[in-house]
Amino acid sequence: MGEVFAGFRKSEVEGVPVLWLPDDRFKTFRIILAARRPLDETAAARSLLPSLLMQGTANYPDRPALARQMERLYGASVAPSTGKVGEAHVLRFFVDCVAGQFLPDQPDQLADGLGFLSEFLVRPRLEGDGYPKVAFERERLQAGHDARAIFDDRGAYASQQALSLACEGEPMAIPEHGGVEAIEALDRAAPEQAREDFLRHGELLVTAMGALPDGDAFTEHIAKFLRDLPERQAQEVPPPVARSVEGRRSSIERVDLQQSKMVLVFRLPPTDDPTVWMGRALFNSMLGGGPHSRLFREVREKRSLAYYAQAALDRHKSLLMVHVGLDEAASADVESETLRQIDLLAAGDFSAEELQTARAGVLSMIATLTDGIRSHMQFVEDQWNLGLDRTPEDLARNYAAITSEIVQGSVDGLQLDYSFLLAPSGQADD
C-alpha cells in the first residue's frame, strides 16, 4: 500500500498530486483536474473561459460536435467549469462516465473520456493569441446578460449584493462572474491568458473515484492525460483578507418584489483550528441549520415573522450569513430576534438535546459522504486544501468529542458586520 491521504490513494504524476479511490460500489467514475488561483481582477476573464472552451476544440470544431461525442460516450459529462471558493478562484476540468465494463462491447471509457477531456485542457480552438473573435464577442455578450440576470433571482441577487457591500475592497466582494463592467471591458486575449495562468501558476490537484482500474493502470492513464500540460511553477493562494468589524452597517435596496430578502453578514475571527470549526458548525446548525434550529422554530414557527430563515457558514472567509425571506415590516424584529438567539447560544443557553440534534444531523451527513462519488471527492479536495489528512470516519469521531464549551468558545468574537435588505419599491425608508 502506497501513500494515503484522507482515505484516498496518493500519487504524484507529472508533478501533480493525484488522490484517487477505486470503488466497486459504483458503475461510473469521475476525474477532476482542479487549479486554484487567488480571486482577483481577472475573475471575468477566468469565468468566461469555460464557455469559450466549450465552443469547440482542435478535433471537435463546434458545440454540436462536442455534444455528440458526449452522447457517444453514453451520456458522459465532460467539461471545464470555474467557481469561487472564498477568495480563491478554481478552474476545474472534469469527466464523469459510465465505466466500460457495464456497457455493450466493453469500450475503454477511461481512455476515451480522458482523451476527450484533454481536448479542453490542451487543445482549445484559438485564433492567434485568443479565442475566435466572433465566439469571443458572442460569449462576452452572453456573460454580461447572465451577470445581469442574477437580478431575476431575488434571493441570489440579495446574497450577491450583501457580500459585495459587506466585503467592499476585499477580494470576496468580487462576484464569481467578475462583474458586468469587467466583462464588458475584457479583451480577446484575456481568457487564454487566464487559462495559461491557471495551468502554469495554479495549485493543481487531480481527484478521481469510482469504477476505476487498480494499480498502475490508472496512474498511467493520468500520466498520459497530464503529459501535455505546460511547464509549471505553482504559486500559493494567500489566506483570505481579515477585517475587524467597526459596528453594524446596513442598507436597503428597493426593487419590484413581494417578499423581502434580508441577509445578515457576521464575521468570525479567522482560524485554522479544526476543533473551532467543528464547534462553529454545530453552533450554525443550532442557530439556523434546518427545521430543528432556533431561527426556524422561533422566527418562523412561533412568531411567524418569516417564511424561511437559515444560517450558513463560509469557512474559507470566516463568515456566518443569515438569509431570511420576510415581510419588510418584520425586518427589525427578525434582526433583533436573530441577534438574541445568537447571544443566547453563545452564552451556552442551549440544551444537551439541542446540541445532540445538531450533532446527529452533522454525523448523518458525514456518514453519507461516502455514498456519493461527488460528495466524497469534494470532501477529499476540501481536506487537501485545508491540509487536514482525515477521513469521514475521523471527522465523525472528532465531532463526537465536541463539547458545549467548545461550541460556546468557537464563536468568541462573532460580530454583525452588515445588514442588507432587499425590499419592495414604493416604500419610504427610515
Added chain:
Amino acid sequence: MTDRFEIHQDPVLGEQVLLARTSSGLPVRVVPTDRFTEVAAVITFGYGSTDLGFQRNGEEHRSPEGVAHYLEHKLFEDEELQAFDRFAKRGARVNAMTGFGQTTYYFTATDQLEANLQDLLHLVSNAHITPDNVEKERGIIAQEIRMYEDSPDYRGFFDFLGCLYREHPVRHPVGGTVESIAEITDEELLACFDAFYRTGNAGMAVAGPVDPDQILDLAEACTLREGAAPERLSPRDLGPVTTPSFRRSFDVARSRVLLGYKDRSLLDTSEERLRRDLLSRILLDSLFGASSDLRETLRLQGLVDDTLGASYMSEADFGVTAVGCECEEPETVIERLQDVMLDAASSPIQVEHLDRVGRMVLGSYVRSFASVKGMAFSHAKEALRGTRPFQSLVRMNSITIDDLVSRRSEHFVEDAFAAVVVEKDASDPIR
C-alpha cells in the same frame, strides 16, 4: 427474505427490486442494497394540485386552489412535536413536495430506520388538523406563495398553462394564490385527506441497506386508510388553447419566452403515457438538445442562448411541451421556434440521433443505480402507477423514426400552441 415478495431483476446490472402489497392494499417496493450507508424511504399519493374536484357516495366536492399543498404542510404537524424535530433528533432529513398529480413524502437517514419509517407512515396516515393550526399555517403559506410570485419564470410558466387550458386545474399555481388559500378550512383539508390518502392511491418504496421483511412489516402496521381514490371530477380540456399569446410585465433584467403545445388526446394506460413521454423527449432533444445543429444555428444567429430548454410533462389528463429561453427579441424567437417545430421538412429526425439517444438512455439507466434516493423516488412512482420495473430500456428499444414522425405531426398542431413573453414593459399586461 421470504416469499412475500415478487422479485424483479434488472437486465443490465442484475440489481433487484422486490414487490409486495400489504393486506390493506398499499403497494410496496424494496431495493435492498449494502452498497450504501443511507436509506431513503418514499411514499407518494396520487393527489396533487390539479385534484380540485371529486365525487364520493354520489356527492360532489369542490376544493379551492392550493388545497393539496396546504394539506402537505399540515401533515407535518401532530399532537406532540413538529415532525421535523423528531426526524432531526435521529439525524434524518424529512421533506415533502406537492406537484400537479402527486404529493410525495420522504426521508433519508443512516440510523433508526424503524422509528423513522414508522413516523413517516404515521404522518401520512393521521391528520392532526384543527381550526387553530390551519389558521396559523395560512400566513406561512402566503409567504411561500409570494416568494414564488417574485420569480419571473414561475409567473411565466403559469401564464403559459393558463393560455393552453381554459378549465383544467393545471392552469393554477400548485400552491394556489393568497386569495384561494384564504378559503381553505380544517373541514376542507380533512375531507381531502379522507378522500385521497388511501392505500389504493399510494405507492411506497425504500432503498438502502434494509431487511425487506422488516419494511413490509412496518408497512403492514401503518394505519393508512384502505381503499381507492374517489372519482375525480376533472374537465376534459382537450380543445383548442384559451388564447395563443400573452405578455406579462415584470421587473426583469432579461426578457424570456415560453411556448409550446398541449396534448389534444389522452391515453388510457400508464405504459402508453410513459411511451408518449419518451417520444416527446426524444423529439425535443432532436430539435433543441445540445447536439442539435438547429439549436446551434439559432444560437449563432443570436436568437437563443444557453438558457434554451425544452421539456414535456404529463399526467393522466393533460400533457404539455414547453420550450423557453431568455432572449433579446421575443417576437422573432417565438416565430422561429414555432416554425421549426411545425416544419418537419426543415429539421428531420435522424437515425444517427436515435442511436445516440439510445446510448444516453443506457448511460442514464446505469447511473440511476447510484443513488438510494433516486431509486426510492422512481420505484415509489412506479408503485403508484402500477408499472413494471426496469422497463426504460425496453421502451427505448421499441422506438422507431416513424413513431417520432407520427408523434410530431400529432402533437405540434397550430391550435394547440401558445406563447408567453415576460418582459420589463409589456405593452398589454392583461389578466
